[in-house]
Amino acid sequence: MATDLSHSHTIERAQEFLLKPAGIGADDLERVIGRMLGHQIDYADLYFQYSRQESWSLEEGQVKSGSRDIEQGVGVRAIAGEKTGFAYSDEIVLPALIDAAQTARAIAHSGQDTAQGLSVRRGDSLALYAPCDPLGSLEDGAKVQILERVEQEARRQDPRVTQVMASLSGSQETVLVMRSDGVMAADIRPLVRLNVTVIVEHDGRREHGSFGGGGRSDYSYFLSEDRAASYAREAVRQALVNLEAVPAPAGTMQVVLGPGWPGILLHEAIGHGLEGDFNRKGTSAFAGRLGERIATPDCTVVDDGTLHGRRGSLNVDDEGTPTQQTVLIEHGILKGYLQDRMNARLMGMAPTGNGRRESYAHLPMPRMTNTYMLAGRTPPEEIIQSVKKGLYAVNFGGGQVDITSGKFVFSASEAYLIENGRIGRPVRGATIIGSGPEVLTRVAMVGNDLALDSGVGTCGKDGQSVPVGVGQPTLRIDGITVGGTED
Amino acid sequence: MDTTLVANPSMTLEDLASQALELAKRQGASAAEVHASIGSGLSVTVRRGEVETVEHHRDKGLTVTVFFGRRSGSASTSDFRGAALAEAVSAACVIARYTAEDPFNGLADPEHLARTIPDLDLYHPWALGVDEAITQARRCEEAAFAHDPRVRNSEGATVTTHEGTDLYATSTGFLGAVRASRQGVSCAVIGEDGEGGMQRDYDYATACDARDLPDVESVGETAASRAVRRLGARQIKTCQVPVVYEAPVARSLLSHLVSAVSGPSLYRRSSFLVDSLGQALFPKWVHLYEDPLRKKGNGSAPFDGEGVETRYRDLVTEGVLRRYCLDSYAGRKLGLVTTANAGGVHNLMIEPGADDLAGLLRRMGRGLLVTELIGFGINGVTGDYSRGAAGFWVEDGAIAYPVQEITVASNLRDMYRGLLAVGNDIDFRHRIATGSLLVERMTVAGH
Numbered sequence: 001m002a003t004d005l006s007h008s009h010t011i012e013r014a015q016e017f018l019l020k021p022a023g024i025g026a027d028d029l030e031r032v033i034g035r036m037l038g039h040q041i042d043y044a045d046l047y048f049q050y051s052r053q054e055s056w057s058l059e060e061g062q063v064k065s066g067s068r069d070i071e072q073g074v075g076v077r078a079i080a081g082e083k084t085g086f087a088y089s090d091e092i093v094l095p096a097l098i099d100a101a102q103t104a105r106a107i108a109h110s111g112q113d114t115a116q117g118l119s120v121r122r123g124d125s126l127a128l129y130a131p132c133d134p135l136g137s138l139e140d141g142a143k144v145q146i147l148e149r150v151e152q153e154a155r156r157q158d159p160r161v162t163q164v165m166a167s168l169s170g171s172q173e174t175v176l177v178m179r180s181d182g183v184m185a186a187d188i189r190p191l192v193r194l195n196v197t198v199i200v201e202h203d204g205r206r207e208h209g210s211f212g213g214g215g216r217s218d219y220s221y222f223l224s225e226d227r228a229a230s231y232a233r234e235a236v237r238q239a240l241v242n243l244e245a246v247p248a249p250a251g252t253m254q255v256v257l258g259p260g261w262p263g264i265l266l267h268e269a270i271g272h273g274l275e276g277d278f279n280r281k282g283t284s285a286f287a288g289r290l291g292e293r294i295a296t297p298d299c300t301v302v303d304d305g306t307l308h309g310r311r312g313s314l315n316v317d318d319e320g321t322p323t324q325q326t327v328l329i330e331h332g333i334l335k336g337y338l339q340d341r342m343n344a345r346l347m348g349m350a351p352t353g354n355g356r357r358e359s360y361a362h363l364p365m366p367r368m369t370n371t372y373m374l375a376g377r378t379p380p381e382e383i384i385q386s387v388k389k390g391l392y393a394v395n396f397g398g399g400q401v402d403i404t405s406g407k408f409v410f411s412a413s414e415a416y417l418i419e420n421g422r423i424g425r426p427v428r429g430a431t432i433i434g435s436g437p438e439v440l441t442r443v444a445m446v447g448n449d450l451a452l453d454s455g456v457g458t459c460g461k462d463g464q465s466v467p468v469g470v471g472q473p474t475l476r477i478d479g480i481t482v483g484g485t486e487d
Numbered sequence: 488m489d490t491t492l493v494a495n496p497s498m499t500l501e502d503l504a505s506q507a508l509e510l511a512k513r514q515g516a517s518a519a520e521v522h523a524s525i526g527s528g529l530s531v532t533v534r535r536g537e538v539e540t541v542e543h544h545r546d547k548g549l550t551v552t553v554f555f556g557r558r559s560g561s562a563s564t565s566d567f568r569g570a571a572l573a574e575a576v577s578a579a580c581v582i583a584r585y586t587a588e589d590p591f592n593g594l595a596d597p598e599h600l601a602r603t604i605p606d607l608d609l610y611h612p613w614a615l616g617v618d619e620a621i622t623q624a625r626r627c628e629e630a631a632f633a634h635d636p637r638v639r640n641s642e643g644a645t646v647t648t649h650e651g652t653d654l655y656a657t658s659t660g661f662l663g664a665v666r667a668s669r670q671g672v673s674c675a676v677i678g679e680d681g682e683g684g685m686q687r688d689y690d691y692a693t694a695c696d697a698r699d700l701p702d703v704e705s706v707g708e709t710a711a712s713r714a715v716r717r718l719g720a721r722q723i724k725t726c727q728v729p730v731v732y733e734a735p736v737a738r739s740l741l742s743h744l745v746s747a748v749s750g751p752s753l754y755r756r757s758s759f760l761v762d763s764l765g766q767a768l769f770p771k772w773v774h775l776y777e778d779p780l781r782k783k784g785n786g787s788a789p790f791d792g793e794g795v796e797t798r799y800r801d802l803v804t805e806g807v808l809r810r811y812c813l814d815s816y817a818g819r820k821l822g823l824v825t826t827a828n829a830g831g832v833h834n835l836m837i838e839p840g841a842d843d844l845a846g847l848l849r850r851m852g853r854g855l856l857v858t859e860l861i862g863f864g865i866n867g868v869t870g871d872y873s874r875g876a877a878g879f880w881v882e883d884g885a886i887a888y889p890v891q892e893i894t895v896a897s898n899l900r901d902m903y904r905g906l907l908a909v910g911n912d913i914d915f916r917h918r919i920a921t922g923s924l925l926v927e928r929m930t931v932a933g934h
Contacts, residue, residue: 054582059755062587067550068562068578070571082534087543090565103543106617140585163755199757199868208757208868248873250896250932251725281534282640283677283687363540398863400875404677404687405720407892409862409875431864431873431894433932483864483873483894483932487725 010131010315011122014176014186018048018072022093029178030118032101036078037118037180040108043079043341044180045319046101048092049360054135055169058147068135075360076100079342080108088361120178123185124322126315128308129216131188134170137218143168146194146219146228153232154198160243161236162206163199168192170219177320185320191215191311191467193455194222196231200239207428209239210413213454215309231454238395238414241426248415248430248484254390255432255480256383256418260451261396263470266301267371267459268399268408269436274328274336275354275366275461276343278403285406285437286334294334295440298376301329303338305353305369311455312370312469319355319364326352328371329440340366358464368459372471376446380474383445385421391430391482392416392423406436431483439477447474500525500664503567504656507551510576512658516553516583518594519658520793523549526651528669531620533628534643538621544649553579557588591819594793599815599825600661601790601797608782609667611696613648620646623672623703630707631676637715640677642687644707647671648697661794670697674707678715686720688713688859693916695783713858716879720889722933723880729854729907730895730929731847731881734914736860737924741775743865743872743899744768745832745919748808750817752867759870759900760808767806768903772840775803779833786918792830800826802835835919839911844923847910849884855931856881857895870899876931890933897929 015026029046036044050072057065073090074097085107089096138146147166154164173189195212211234215221222228257265278284286294295301305323307313314323319341327335339347340355343366356367384392392415399410412430416423452471459468504521511519528544549572550563560582564575628644650668655661673691690709692700732740744760752758760768779797781787788797793815801809813821814829827833842849848856857878864873873896879886905927912922 062589063585064587064589064592066560066582066586068582070564070566070575072566083538084540086540089545090547107538107541140581144585163757165755199755206756206868250930252934281642283642285685361546363542400861400863402687402861404685405891407861407875407877411862411864411873428869429864429866429871429873429896431862431875431896433875433892433894435892481892481894481932481934483875483896485896485930487727487930
C-alpha cells in the first residue's frame with residue numbers, strides 16, 4: 001500500500017479545476033461548513049464533482065454513434081444523529097453552494113447562527129492509478145479503429161457469426177471532498193471499458209455471447225496484451241458453446257463455480273448483507289452475527305479497494321476515507337462489515353473506506369469495492385474430478401439479492417454438466433438460487449486458482465450504480481438449487 | 488422550497504434549445520435535435536418514527552444530436568451556461584466527424600410529427616413542505632407497525648414530489664414541451680417470526696396528482712400484510728405446475744415482449760421474436776394495445792422521443808402480433824414506419840379478464856403464485872427464461888403456505904402461448920399495465 005507523495009498535488013489540481021473557475025476558495029468552504037456546524041449538526045460534508053464521459057458504439061461493421069457527456073455539481077450533506085439533510089446544485093458557484101448548505105442544514109431545526117472554526121488538513125490517500133484522462137489518451141479515429149478491429153477479429157473466428165456489437169467508453173471523474181472534521185481529500189479517477197457481444201446463427205438456431213473488460217486506466221489498456229482482440233475471441237467462443245447447449249437441469253445438486261467473475265456469488269450472497277447500513281438497521285440476514293461461523297474454514301473473503309488499476313478500486317472513497325482491505329470472513333468466521341462514516345459512527349466502528357455515491361446528486365452509502373475469496377489449496381482439475389454428477393458454471397450474467405431473507409440469485413451464461421468427474425455437455429438457462437448465510441457452509445473445496453474478473457461489474461443499490469470488482473478461486477458447493485427446465 | 492435556477496434565471500428551456508440548434512447550424516450541421524429538461528423535487532424518509540433523510544432535488548440536462556448528412560454525434564451537459572452549451576455542441580460535431588454514414592440516420596420524417604400537442608393533464612404541482620411530508624411519511628409507517636405485531640422493523644416510509652419540464656426541439660421547426668409532476672408514497676417493512684426469520688416487503692403508490700394518491704395509511708398497511716404473509720416461507724420440491732404471476736410482477740412478462748419486438752433487437756436479429764409479425768404468439772383472446780393519450784396516465788405522452796405523434800395503437804389482437812415497437816431509425820431500416828415508440832411504450836395494456844386474483848387461483852387449483860422475482864435470467868435471443876422467485880403454494884384454489892428459494896423456468900414463447908387468463912386486478916402504476924397472469928405450465932426448481 002503505497003502512499004502517494006504527490007497526493008497534495010491532486011488536491012491542488014482538483015481545487016484548480018473545480019473551485020477556481022467559480023472563484024471559490026478553500027476559505028469559502030471552511031465558512032460554509034463552519035456555519036452549518038453552528039446548527040446542531042454533528043457532521044457535514046461538501047462533495048464537488050466534475051466528470052467527462054464518452055462512448056462509441058459499433059454495429060454492422062461501422063461505428064454509427066458516439067456521445068460525450070459532461071456532468072458537474074456539488075452535493076451538501078448535513079447529519080444530526082440519524083437524520084440526514086441533503087441538497088445539491090448542478091452548478092458550482094458560491095451562491096448555489098450557500099443555498100444548498102442552508103437547505104441541507106435545515107434537518108436540525110434549532111440552533112444559533114454562530115459559525116464554528118475549522119482547522120483544515122489534508123487527508124491521506126493512496127496512489128492506485130495515474131490521474132490520466134482516457135478521453136484525451138487517444139485520437140478519436142484510433143478509438144473507432146479499436147472497435148473496427150474487434151469486429152474484424154470476431155468475424156474472422158467463425159462464419160456463423162452474424163452480428164457484432166461493440167462499445168468503448170471512457171471517463172474521468174475529479175472529486176473534492178471537504179468534511180466538517182477539517183479533512184480535505186481529492187481524487188482523479190479514470191475508468192475505461194470495452195464490451196463485445198456477438199450473435200451466432202446455425203441451422204435456424206441463434207445464440208449470443210458477450211465479453212468485456214476494463215479498469216482505472218486509459219485506452220492503451222486495450223492495446224496491450226492483445227486485450228481488445230481477446231475479448232472478441234472470448235465472446236465468439238461463448239456464443240458457439242451456447243449454440244450447442246441443451247436445457248439445464250432443475251433441482252438441488254453439487255455445483256462447481258469457475259474462477260474470476262463467478263465471484264459475483266460473494267458479491268450477492270455475502271457482500272451486500274455485510275454493508276453497514278443494513279446491519280445498523282437490523283434488516284440484513286447477517287445482522288448481529290459477528291463472530292459466528294457462516295462458512296467452512298477454507299473460506300476467507302475480503303473487500304479490497306486498494307488493488308492497482310482495478311475497476312472497483314479508489315484512492316479515497318467518496319467521503320475522503322482511504323480505501324483498505326477489509327476482512328469480511330476469516331477461516332469461516334464472520335469478521336467485519338463494510339462501513340461509511342455515518343453507519344460506522346452510529347455502530348461504534350471504524351469507517352472502512354466503503355462510503356460511495358453515484359454522483360454529487362446522490363447520498364453516500366456503504367458499498368463494495370473489489371470483493372473476493374482468497375485462494376485455497378486444491379487444483380481445479382481435482383475439484384471437477386471429485387464430482388459424480390453436477391453442474392460446472394464458468395460465466396455469469398447479473399445477480400440479485402434480497403438482503404432481509406438472504407436469498408440470492410445469479411444466472412449462468414456458460415455452464416456444463418459434470419458427469420463422473422468429467423466436463424460434459426454445455427447447458428443453457430441455468431439460474432442458481434441460494435441462501436446467503438448458508439451457502440458458504442456448503443463449500444466443500446476451494447481451488448488454488450484465485451482470479452479476479454476482467455473489469456465489467458456495475459453494482460446497483462437504491463437506484464445508485466457504482467463500478468465494482470469480484471473474484472474467487474474454483475469452488476465446489478455441495479447442494480445449491482439450479483433453476484433449469486429439465487426435471 | 489426554493490426551485491429557482493442560480494445562473495441564467497431568465498433563460499427558458501426554449502431559448503436554450505434554440506441556442507443549441509443555432510450553434511449546431513453555425514458549425515455546419517445539416518440537422519440537429521435537442522432534448523432538454525429541468526426539474527425539482529423533495530423526498531422525505533421517516534424510519535421507525537424518526538426523520539431519516541430530507542433530500543432536495545434539482546435536476547437539469549440537455550442533450551444535442553447533430554447530423555452531418557447521414558453521420559451523427561451527440562453530447563450532453565448539465566451546465567446550461569453559454570460556454571458549456573457551446574462545448575457540448577462542438578463535442579457532438581467532433582464525434583460526427585468520426586462516425587460512419589448510415590443511410591437510415593436522421594430526424595423523424597416531418598409527416599409523422601405531432602401537429603398539435605394535447606394537454607394530458609399531467610401537471611399538478613404539490614406544494615408539499617418538509618414538515619407535511621414528514622407527517623405523511625410518519626402516518627404511513629405507523630399504520631404499517633399498527634397493522635400487525637410481527638412488523639417490528641422497517642426500512643422506512645418515503646413521501647416524494649417532483650415536477651419538471653421536458654422539451655424536444657429540432658432544426659426542422661418541431662418544438663414540444665411537456666410539463667409533468669410525479670407524486671409518490673412508499674413503505675418497506677420487515678416482518679419477524681420471533682425465531683430469527685425475517686421477511687421484507689413493500690408497497691407504493693404513484694400519481695401525477697396528489698389527490699389521486701390513496702391514503703398513506705393504506706400503503707403502510709399493504710406493505711405490512713405483504714411482509715408478514717411471507718413469514719415461514721420454505722422451499723418446495725422441484726415440479727412442473729401452472730403459475731400465477733401477481734399483477735406487479737406480471738408486468739415483467741409484457742416488458743420482455745416489448746424488448747423482443749423493439750427495433751434494435753429486430754434489426755440485429757438478436758430477438759427470439761424475429762420475423763414474428765402476423766404470428767399467433769398468444770391465445771386468441773389476448774388483446775394488447777397502447778393508449779398514450781390517457782389523461783393523467785403514468786405512461787402518457789403527447790409525442791414520442793423524436794416528436795412523432797402518439798395515438799391509440801393495437802399491438803396484439805386475437806393473439807396475433809400486429810406490429811413491432813419502432814422509432815424512425817428502426818422503421819426505415821426494417822422497411823416499415825415508426826410506431827411512435829422512440830423512448831419506449833406509452834400505457835401498454837392487456838385487456839383484463841373477468842376474474843380477480845382469487846378467481847385466477849381457483850381456476851389454477853394447484854400450483855404456484857409468484858409475488859416476487861429476482862435476478863436477470865432472461866435470454867432475449869432464445870427466449871429462455873429462468874428467474875429466482877418467492878410467493879405462495881396454492882392447493883385447491885387457495886393459498887396454502889409461503890415459498891422461497893425457488894426458480895421458475897420455461898421459454899417466453901411457450902409462456903405466451905400458454906397464457907390461460909388475465910385478471911381484472913390491473914396495476915396501473917407503470918407505463919405497462921396488466922392484471923395477474925395465469926401461465927399453463929412452468930418448471931419450478933427447489934429441493
